Amino acid sequence: MAALLSAAKLEAFYGPTQVLHGLSFDMQEGSITTLLGANGAGKTTTLRAVCAMIRTRGEISFDGQRIDARGTEDIVRLGIAHVPDGRGTFVHLSTEENLRLGGYTRRDRHAVAADIERMYEYFPRLRERRRQQAGTLSGGEQQMLAIARALMLKPRLLLLDEPSFGLAPLIVGQIFDIMRTINQKEKVAILLVEQNAAMALELADHVYLLETGRIVISGDAEAIRNDDSVRRSYLGY
């Protein structure tokens, strides 16, 4: 089966500084893959590289097409939704306006309206706050809004950057449950960057471990979870 997303010898740069050194990985349709690693390992950079938010070299392909030379707006329109670190909420706009913007590129107005309702089913807290200014929502609510907005694009691949960041464990649990549901019901592949290795390993099928811009371990999530030495040396628990 051809990979949904694949990268070959991917390099990425912030200005003159090289941060990714020849990453090669791939993801299958409908799978959940997680990128783990310490701070500064290059996990967020990898997601940004996929979306062409930074300068890259090397090949990235999505659904058989090369995307490394395209702009962010075009890559997104191919079916990749990115929930960036920091949520990227439109803080001055209302909750519902944020969701409508998620559906901006879609033609069918009725389907978009129906999908907004579906997002409120997944995240009832957002329905309560639909007219509220998005910047006044709590951290957990903004994270839910960011995920909902990404889902409004009807993506085939969802890039999630540290969804647990700054959130209470209870909310993190809820969000991870919703991600599992979304993966199963909407058939959305998820590329997840997480500091919370334990939760990420519970959710994912496949794991890549990054260290200073290189992949050092790649394997089944189940296997890594059960491998004590890997967990202790790289994941700290």
Place this chain on the structure above:
Amino acid sequence: MNIFWEQVGSGLVTGGIYASVALALVMIYQATHQVNFAQGEMAMFSTYIAWSMIHAGLPYWVAFVLTVLISFVGGVVIERVIIRPVENAPVLSVVVVFIGLLVIFNSLAGWIYTYTIKSFPSPFPSQPLFGFRYVSPHGIGAIGVTLVVLVLLYAFFRFTPLGLAMRAAAQNPASARLVGIRVGWMLALGWGLAAAVGAVAGMMVAPIVYLDPNMMSGVLLYAFAAALLGGIDSPGGAVLGGFIVGVLENLVGAYVIGNDLKLSLALVLIVGVLIVKPAGLFGKTLVTRV
């Protein structure tokens, strides 16, 4: 007392002009965090284009609509061709580009049309409506046109998907790209709209102050003061600021410092606002959580 109401009346008329130009300034500022110093000269040039069409025999409102459309396209082209190459340049480089545009439009107008003052027709009847003596018929018409433009713009930004996308692109370009919005074209559209609004303002003020290449330099200064007073990132504030500055200018000129020094009010306002409350009356401070 008659004089007072006359001053207030004509202050509202010119205030409407300032409000329109201030709104154009704020629209571009919100999207780019740059002040378009060439806004006035672009408006003046648009008014000359209208003048050429009227002089060639076109009916007023035909020339009006065509000028607005041409100005819109001109604004889009300027953004794509001149502003886009410097969008990531240091602030001073961008400011120099704007000033360059200002000088080019001013000189181009003078070269093509000469510096002789021209009269510009008003589309409104010369008989005072209902015997209302405090504001001229053109003045009332100008206020009306200003309000229509402002309402249309508000409705566009508030209720249409494209308006929502433009607001999003201005506030958070990175996130806007992540939902597929072509941010570059949103900026170009914003410039087009600002140029169109400026053209309307120019055509409304020209019958009052007569058309010459330096017609808008004073207006720009007042509009700048109005935008700062209202809050450089607040469209509603810019509009309110415009009317306040218009009325204040006339009252201060009539009762305090005389008409020759009226323009200094604008400068005093600019400096005063920046010292006392840089955010202006309605500049927003928003609560955001991480």
